[in-house]
Amino acid sequence: MEEKVKNYSWTYDLEEYTMTKDVAEDYTAKVQSRPTLDLKDISRLVAEERTEYRADTLENTHTLVEKKIIQMICQGYSVQTGTALYTPGITGLLMGSKGLATFSGNVRSMGGARIALVKDVMTGKTDGTITPGGMLDVTGTKIRCLNADGTGVGSLTLVNASTQAVAATITVLGINDPSRLIEYPIALKVGGGGGDSESPDEI
Known part of the structure; x- marks a missing residue:
């Protein structure tokens, strides 16, 4: 059975956008977050919706998955889940390139x-396809x-991978940081990437 789309609304504050000092009334939206939930809370909520699962079983299973993720990251792997990308990293500043262990x-x-x-x-896919009217979450450097x-x-230009034609130009960004971009709903021609009228475009 196809899962029904549920709409949500957030209350937010306006925060002055300091990158455009010559514009007096441009703002970014900062969501008023509700109380933080932990793994026990999430397990309980899932169990309330899916009575075939026990909350403690869900919590224990997720704890095992988290431990395995940490173990694999410690071995140098990156791990992609449905909601996060985990990548090993070293913080701090190294002076010079000599005498460094495991360099x-x-x-x-x-x-x-x-x-x-x-x-x-919208789909959670990271294979280069984009849903018309959806949003993109871009991470990098x-x-x-x-x-x-x-x-x-x-502005950000999206190019069709097959034809190299411009598929969309994006000028409104929800997040515009050096390491992350959140792009608002994208106006693409449905099927313009070579798919049918119900398929995402490939960019």
Whole structure:
């Protein structure tokens, strides 16, 4: 049975957008978050909806999964789940490249931007397809969208992978950070990526 789409609404505050100092009344929305839930709360809520599952069983199973995720990250793997991407990293500043334990010997140039993952929020897919009217969650490095002169909010162009034609130009971003972009609903021609009228476009 196809799962019904449920609509939600959030209450939010307006926060002054400081990147455009020459514009007096532009803001970003900051959601008024409700109390934080932990794994026990989530397990209980699932068990209330799905009576065939016990809350303690769900909690114990998820705890085992979390431990395995941590173990695999410690071994150097990245782990992609339905809601998060886990990647091993080393924080802090290293002075010089000599005498470092387990250093690979490669020194990477960080001069350019890099997109690590593009996720269709509506479907959860990360295979390059985009749902018309949906949203994109883009993560990476140095990907903040700016104008050519480095000011304001720039525009993002999506290109059809098959034809190289411009599929959409996005000028409204929910999040515009160096490491993450959230793009508002995308106006694409349905099926413009070569699929039928019910299929996401491939970008």
